[in-house]
Structure formats: C-alpha cells, structure tokens
Amino acid sequence: xxxxxxxxxxxxxxxxxxxxxxxARLGLWLGVAFGLCFGTGLLSHYIQHPPGWFxxxxxxxxxxxxxxxxxxxxxxxxxxxxxxxxxSVYPRLFVRPPLRQPIRLSAHALERISVLVLVxxxxxxxxxxLFNVAQSYPWGFFFPTAHYAVAWLVVGxxxxxxAVKLPVARAALxxxxxxRRAVPAATPGPDDRDSxxxxxxxxxxxxxxxxxxxxxxxxxxxxxxxxxxxxxxxxSGPQGVPINRTAAAARIAVPADWRLEIVWPGGRDSLSxxxxxxxxxxxxxxxxxxxxxxxxxxxxxxxxVVALLRRAGAPTGRPVRxxxxxxxxxxxxxxxxxxxxxxxxxxxxxxxxxEQLSPDHGYPCRLIAPSRPGVLQTKWxxxxxxLR
Amino acid sequence: MRTVRLLLxxxxxxxxxxxxxxxxxxxxxxxxxLIGGPVLHDVLVAPLVGLVGLALGRLVTNxxxxxxxxxxxxxxxxxxxxxxxxxxxxxxxxxxxxxxxxDYPLGLAVGLAVLWAAIVIVLVVATIVxxxxxxxxxxxx
Numbered sequence: 239x240x241x242x243x244x245x246x247x248x249x250x251x252x253x254x255x256x257x258x259x260x261x262a263r264l265g266l267w268l269g270v271a272f273g274l275c276f277g278t279g280l281l282s283h284y285i286q287h288p289p290g291w292f293x294x295x296x297x298x299x300x301x302x303x304x305x306x307x308x309x310x311x312x313x314x315x316x317x318x319x320x321x322x323x324x325x326s327v328y329p330r331l332f333v334r335p336p337l338r339q340p341i342r343l344s345a346h347a348l349e350r351i352s353v354l355v356l357v358x359x360x361x362x363x364x365x366x367x368l369f370n371v372a373q374s375y376p377w378g379f380f381f382p383t384a385h386y387a388v389a390w391l392v393v394g395x396x397x398x399x400x401a402v403k404l405p406v407a408r409a410a411l412x413x414x415x416x417x418r419r420a421v422p423a424a425t426p427g428p429d430d431r432d433s434x435x436x437x438x439x440x441x442x443x444x445x446x447x448x449x450x451x452x453x454x455x456x457x458x459x460x461x462x463x464x465x466x467x468x469x470x471x472x473x474s475g476p477q478g479v480p481i482n483r484t485a486a487a488a489r490i491a492v493p494a495d496w497r498l499e500i501v502w503p504g505g506r507d508s509l510s511x512x513x514x515x516x517x518x519x520x521x522x523x524x525x526x527x528x529x530x531x532x533x534x535x536x537x538x539x540x541x542x543v544v545a546l547l548r549r550a551g552a553p554t555g556r557p558v559r560x561x562x563x564x565x566x567x568x569x570x571x572x573x574x575x576x577x578x579x580x581x582x583x584x585x586x587x588x589x590x591x592x593e594q595l596s597p598d599h600g601y602p603c604r605l606i607a608p609s610r611p612g613v614l615q616t617k618w619x620x621x622x623x624x625l626r
Numbered sequence: 627m628r629t630v631r632l633l634l635x636x637x638x639x640x641x642x643x644x645x646x647x648x649x650x651x652x653x654x655x656x657x658x659x660l661i662g663g664p665v666l667h668d669v670l671v672a673p674l675v676g677l678v679g680l681a682l683g684r685l686v687t688n689x690x691x692x693x694x695x696x697x698x699x700x701x702x703x704x705x706x707x708x709x710x711x712x713x714x715x716x717x718x719x720x721x722x723x724x725x726x727x728x729d730y731p732l733g734l735a736v737g738l739a740v741l742w743a744a745i746v747i748v749l750v751v752a753t754i755v756x757x758x759x760x761x762x763x764x765x766x767x
Contacts, residue, residue, distance in 0.1 A: 362656070395638065404631050470711075
C-alpha cells in the first residue's frame with residue numbers, strides 16, 4: 239500500500255494519549271504547577287520591589303527559602319507536564335480552519351492566537367528560568383524584567399484558555415478514567431486497552447515530573463543534596479556557603495580606614511571594625527536563599543542591626559537603607575523593610591561558621607536577615623541609613 | 627458557569643495585556659526566544675516523538691515492556707533537557723565559586739544508569755511473575 243504524503247488530520251492520531259480525558263487532567267496539573275510558580279514568583283518580585291501595601295514576615299526564617307524553592311521546583315515539574323500536555327493536544331494543531339464561516343473562523347483564529355501566546359510564553363518562562371538558575375544568559379534581554387513580564391502573559395493566556403475550554407474540561411474531568419462495568423468482560427476489549435493506556439500515559443507524566451524534581455531538588459532540600467545529580471548548586475563553597483558574586487567581580491577594595499557609617503534624620507555615627515567586634519555579638523543560624531532557588535544555612539555571628547541603631551541613638555522601627563562598598567551593580571544597596579530592621583535576628587555579620595568573613599563573603603561585614611532573598615543580603619556594607 | 631467563564635475571560639485578557647505592555651521595551655530581543663519554543667516543538671520534537679513511538683510500537687510487542695521503555699525514554703529526555711544549561715555554558719557570568727560545583731556529565735550518566743537499571747529490574751520481575759502465574763494456570767488445567 240503506497241500512500242501519498244500529506245499534512246495529517248486530527249483523526250490520524252489514534253493513540254489514547256490524545257483523549258480529552260488525558261488532556262484535561264494534564265491541563266489541571268500544569269495549571270497547578272504554573273499557579274504555584276506564578277504565586278511564588280510574584281511574592282519574590284514584591285519582596286524585591288515592594289509596593290506600599292506589601293509586607294513580608296520575618297518568621298519563619300526559612301520562609302523565602304521555601305517559597306523560592308517551590309518556585310523553581312514547580313517550574314522544573316512543569317517541563318515534562320508541558321511536553322506531555324502538548325503531545326496530548328498535538329493533533330489539534332492540524333484542525334482545518336472553518337474557512338467559509340466568518341464568525342466561526344474568527345472565533346477559531348482568536349482561540350489559536352491565545353493558545354499560541356500561551357505556548358510561546360510557557361516555553362519562554364521554563365527555558366529562561368532553567369538557564370537563569372545555571373547563571374547562563376545566552377540572550378540579549380534583561381532576565382528579571384523579561385521573566386516577570388512573560389509570567390503575566392502565561393497567566394493571562396492560561397485564564398483565557400480555561401475560559402474557552404471550561405465546558406470540555408469539566409466534562410472530561412468528571413468522566414472517570416477507569417470504565418466501571420456491571421459485568422466484567424471475559425476478554426479485555428479495545429475500550430479497556432484505551433483506558434489502561436490513558437492511565438499509563440498520565441502515570442508516566444506524573445512520574446517523570448517527580449523524577450525531574452528529585453533530580454534537581456538538592457539545590458534547596460538538604461537531605462537530597464547527594465541524591466540530585468542535576469542540582470545546579472550544593473551547600474558547599476568557601477567557608478561552607480556558595481558565592482554568587484566575588485569581591486573581584488564586584489571590584490571591592492576595602493580601605494584601611496574603613497568605618498561603618500550610620501546616618502539618620504538629625505544625626506550620624508561611625509564605627510571601626512574593632513568597635514563593631516567589641517559590641518555584644520549574636521550568633522544565628524540563617525539561610526542564604528537565592529532567587530535562583532538554591533539555599534544553604536550557615537551560622538552567622540555579628541551585631542543585630544536594631545542593637546546598633548539603638549546604641550547610636552538612631553530611631554528604630556523604620557526602614558533602613560544598606561549600602562555596599564560596591565560602586566556599581568544592581569545589588570550595591572538594599573532597603574530593609576521596617577519589620578526586618580527591627581528584628582533582632584537581622585545581623586550585621588562579621589563571622590560565618592566561626593571564621594572571619596572572607597572577602598568573597600563580604601568582609602568587613604555583611605547584612606544577613608531572616609526570610610529574605612540572597613541578592614538583598616548586601617555584602618561589603620559601608621553605610622546604614624535610617625529612612626523616614 | 628457563564629459568569630465564571632466571562633470573569634476568566636476578562637481577567638485573562640487584562641493580565642495578558644499587562645504582560646504584553648511590560649514586555650514591550652524588550653520585545654525585540656525576547657521575540658526569538660518566545661517563538662523558538664513552539665516552532666522547535668511543533669516542527670521537530672513532536673514529529674520525532676511520534677516517529678519514535680511508532681517505531682517502538684513495531685519493535686516491542688509486549689505492552690507492559692512497551693509502557694516501561696516509553697516511560698524510561700521520556701524520563702531520560704526530560705533529564706537531558708534539564709541538564710542542557712549545566713552542560714552547555716557560554717561564559718557570560720563572572721566566576722562563581724561553588725556554582726558548577728559537580729561533575730554534571732558524570733552525574734547525568736549515573737542518574738540515567740540508575741533509571742534504566744530500575745526499569746530493567748521492574749521488567750525482569752514482571753516477566754518472572756507473569757511466567758509463574760502462567761505456570762500455575764497451566765498446572766491447574
């Protein structure tokens with residue numbers, strides 16, 4: 239039998255994995271993964287660029303570590319789920335447009351456009367996120383703003399897609415995958431075979447998503463560090479903690495007469511490193527929780543920021559601007575919200591895991607506050623400014 | 627349901643428009659990365675998956691074996707995809723002590739070996755169990 243090659247039609251795809259029963263379930267799972275990703279990503283965005291109404295708690299100290307871990311791991315889980323979902327709906331790509339019916343044609347075109355936006359944006363988010371966690375940037379745009387903007391595209395297009403597909407999806411979700419029969423058939427028919435293959439496809443998709451998470455979760459889950467072969471970081475590094483930006487990369491030269499400046503409306507004070515070391519020290523176990531999802535805990539020793547302000551006679555309970563010796567760079571300064579500034583666990587750390595901070599960890603002193611993204615834990619601190 | 631759909635439609639359109647507006651300044655550089663995913667998938671990945679599936683269906687006739695091999699291939703492909711940024715690193719970021727801090731090709735190879743070893747064990751056990759069941763049935767007759 240010789241068939242002429244032609245563009246396939248949806249009816250040519252007969253595998254049970256293309257059934258709406260499968261598609262709807264995969265869609266639901268993918269919706270959960272993307273929903274978690276979007277929610278935690280939005281939180282991370284607001285923590286870094288807080289609008290006036292936003293507050294973020296300082297307890298539990300691992301809160302940001304958990305939300306950002308969920309962000310990257312739900313993204314990883316979404317990779318196989320997205321591919322499975324696209325495979326399930328692949329026949330729909332070949333639906334012929336109803337060319338002779340203008341109204342149906344425009345509805346068809348709108349649906350196609352919204353799906354195209356969704357798929358473009360979904361791939362973009364997963365691919366750029368995956369490259370970002372490996373700190374690899376083979377593109378020309380600025381990752382954080384592009385990733386944030388396209389996240390809104392994903393969520394918007396996903397809601398549009400649900401609005402269009404809700405009747406089909408509801409019907410499919412309320413149909414059980416396993417056919418119940420009053421009388422069990424003596425020999426399994428094609429229906430049972432289809433049903434079992436549908437379940438196998440879903441089981442495989444969920445299992446592969448689990449394997450993908452297991453292969454990477456070691457970046458943030460301590461007991462998986464040795465298990466995950468593709469974790470982009472482990473908890474090791476100089477003095478027990480990895481480093482994102484070295485002193486050389488930030489072009490830091492600590493002046494011999496370095497002093498910490500404390501400035502507030504109506505006053506100023508300054509302390510040498512010896513002065514800081516002579517103050518009562520506090521040791522706390524706090525995580526460095528990076529926006530890239532990796533995290534590692536360390537024992538930090540230093541002076542609580544609130545104690546430092548109180549001793550200088552500066553007002554407490556207000557936001558504090560922390561400025562680095564670094565002259566350029568996006569993360570040369572950060573603002574501690576009032577809640578973090580008044581928390582006694584927010585330290586100006588001088589030591590890490592019992593040793594003096596190395597230059598790469600922020601010598602002479604660095605900020606370490608509970609439940610905050612690593613990029614805001616300013617290193618090589620030069621100045622604290624109490625804001626109004 | 628009508629109200630829910632209408633609400634989803636309005637909120638979805640607003641969020642999409644907002645995202646588009648946010649992306650506008652970087653649209654030029656982001657566009658190839660937006661279009662690239664679906665084009666690669668629809669033209670290359672999906673047909674390839676289909677062909678592999680067809681070939682596998684011809685080669686492996688036992689359904690249980692087919693399901694497990696397909697699952698193994700899916701998992702392997704996913705792990706390879708996730709490993710791409712770790713294996714292919716254009717030197718753009720400044721040096722980061724503790725970043726590529728493990729042997730990723732080795733880790734990936736070990737991970738895949740463990741995965742396929744597990745699948746082989748499952749299939750061997752399933753075959754043995756099947757044979758025993760078949761034997762017992764034959765004995766009863």
